[in-house]
Amino acid sequence: MRITFRDVSYTYMIGSPFEKKALDAVNLTLSSQTFTGVVGSTGSGKSTLMQLINGLLLPTTGQVQNGDFILHRKSKRKYVKQVRRQVGMVFQYPEHQLFGSTVEEDMLFGPKHLGLDIEKSRQRFPDLLELVGLGEEILPYSPFSLSGGQMRRVAIAGVLATHPKVLILDEPAAGLDPAGHRALLDLLRDWHDQHGLTTVLVTHDMEDAARYADEIVVMDEGKPVISGAPTDVFRQADQLAGLGLDVPASVRVSRAMQAAGWEVADTLLEPEALAGVVIDQLSTVRKEG
Amino acid sequence: MQPIIICDQLFFRYQEEQEWILHNFSLQVNKGDWIAVLGTNGSGKSTFARMLNGLLQPESGTVTVAGYEVADEEKIWNVRQKAGMVFQNPDHQFVAATVQDDIAFGLENAGIERREMLQRIDEVSKRVGIEDLLTAEPHRLSGGQKQRAAIAGIIALRPDIMIFDEVTSMLDPKGRAEVMETMKDLNRAGISMIMITHDLEEALMADRVIFMEKGKTIRDRTVHDFFQDPDFLKTRNFTLPYFLEMQVALKKHGVLLGNLSLSESEWVDRLCALPSEM
Structure with a gap:
């Protein structure tokens, strides 16, 4: 799904002493089926x-187009919910958002919330768990009996269970x-390729951005300031250092x-x-x- | 050398019948040492760190910190004054409404009188570079500033030992660099440091590296010796820093033999000097 920002601004807490413009007239297109790294x-x-x-x-002003959907200041809740059905989001430390009494209950939350077929979703759980390196025997366990790394993988399996067309990954x-x-990012990149997703990876880690992204967008003070293929973006090392x-x-x-005096091309070479x-x-x- | 931390045959698990989290774990740390503790998730690193100031007690074995037995309940506050701990999440470490009140909180608990307290707040805030942020609300600081404020609160109590549990893992590159600079400064000032980390670039700054697996130390070497055996890390799926990986590849071809350089800039200098050596 192609995502387009047209003159998008966003201001937090308008009219209060804490008013803050977080995005300033952003124009940006994320092409369908690309894996984009967003850094800043x-x-x-x-x-x-x-x-x-x-x-x-x-x-606050402007519009965000997500496939055929257009979001703006006055979009209705029901409409927004349809957009959300397409978009899977993995926040930082997703294990902090687990709350079910069993792993299965947690994984069912997304599909239920989006009104998907529960039985069909449930049938996919063993495969999804295997994909993230866990076994189906943990379905009846309490998520809180798992290690932090295992909880993280359950949370991600839960997001993938909703079969999003767009995947947003925040660190x-x-x-x-x-x-x-490495294993987790490899897995997400494979999933992206196999399912033709449009993926956005927000990261501080330039090695990850270079390794996994097709395109990189560099944000500064509410605007994209550099964007392009990783090789082109990282050619601007001095400008990046300034940011x-x-x-x-x-x-x-x-x-x-x-x-x-060595002859080395400007490409990102493995060691x-x-x-x-x-x-x-x-x-x-x-x-x- | 004078040992400042002695862990002797520690066993620990969270529940009976569970596997051991620490399994006959022993370690001796000398005064002024900077130790990086590496290991996979679940290897027992954080559990070990929490033994050092009595947040957890071993099922058997003894922990001695700055001459105090950590199991001695009457001495636990002495232990916590001597060994301060900074945690991973910068948002979970503040109790007061401003940075200076937060630093003062620890000092008040330690019964430091007001004049001395003000002096120490002044001193430690300059030391970590947050002197302009003393009246700020902690939640308005950046991640790196929060971690440095947390460090200031601890060094105000004049500890001999500091324990850092993945303190940079939630920071952006700038915040990470700020905190690492502060850590270097503290170690130069003679504080002994235990640094738990997943980041090999950070581990390179320590004097000594211990690698934990299944509750035990499976390797304990000087940082120089530890990194001369890259296969040890690679077989455990750790990605080496780029400049080390490149040296390993060149060595295989017989170029730049000898010890691996542990500093990227030193390595780049050696590399750039190469053609003229031929």
Whole structure:
């Protein structure tokens, strides 16, 4: 599903002393079936942008088009709910939102809330749990008897159980150990590819943005300031540094090498590949010498 | 070297018949050490940290901190003054309406008189760089500022030991850098540090790394030696920092043999000097 922001502004607490403009006349298109990384420092407007996609917030001015649906300031609740049915959201620390007395009850919450066929949903649970690396035997367990990492995976399986067309992920891997971190993002990227979703990953982690996203949008002071393919975005390292953002280590190392006279392309290379460039050029030097 | 923390054969589990969370865990920490504690989720890292100031007590075994037995209930406040703890979530650590009241709260509990209290608030807020935020409401601070304010509240009590339980994992890169700078400064000032983390870049700043698995330490080395064996981490699905991974790949081809550099800038310098060495 294609998502388009047209002149969207959002102001919190209008008319109060705490009035704050979080988004300022944003024009942005997220193409259908792309995996977009949204990065920016705290307070840049990332979270507001996300909440406008599924109608948790409605624009103060402008409109957000989500497939055939158009959300604006006066959208009706029933209409907003139809949009929400398409959009799955995984917040930070989703395990904090579990509340059911069993894992199954928790996973049923989404499908029930959206009026999906309960029996059909339930039949998919074993597969979904397997997908996130858990077994169906945990369905009758209390979610609170699980470890933090397991609870996280139950929460994500619950969101996938609603079969969203759009998936919004806000730091879904925060706090997991490195193996769990990689496994979870691999899983979400695979799901995205297999089901043709439109996915938005909000993250502070530039390595993740570089690894998983097709497109990156950099937010600053309520506006998208840089966007494009990861290679193009990270070419602007100095501008990113000015916004308090890092570049991936591959970019730092290859830029330093370029400055020292090595021929390294501006692409995001895996460490083995960049090592390969070094080996190739060393052997050329040797032959010439 | 003088040990400041001694954990001797600790066993712990949350419920009987459950598997051990700490399984015959022993550790000795010398004064001034900076120890990074690595391990997968569920390896017992956070449980171990909570033993150090009596938030949890072992089922068997003893914990001695700065000369006090942690099991001695009468001494628990001495232990907590000597060993301060900072937690992961910056929003869960404030009790007062302003930053300075929050720092004062701990000092009042410790029975510090007012004049001394004001002096210490001044001193610690400068130390962590929040002197302009003393009258701010904690919830209006950024994540990095919140964590530094929490650290200020603890160092005002002049601890010998600080325990950091994944304190940067909820911060953005800027907040993380601020907190890491503060941590370096505290260690230089002689505070012994236990830092629980999933982040290998952070672990590189410690003096010593212990790796926990199933409630035990399975590796305990200086940071230099620990990182010379990258396969240990890779077989546990830890992704090495990029510059280390690259060195491993080059070494396989016989380029830049010898010890792995543990600093990215030092490594880049070595790399950039390469063609002229040929």
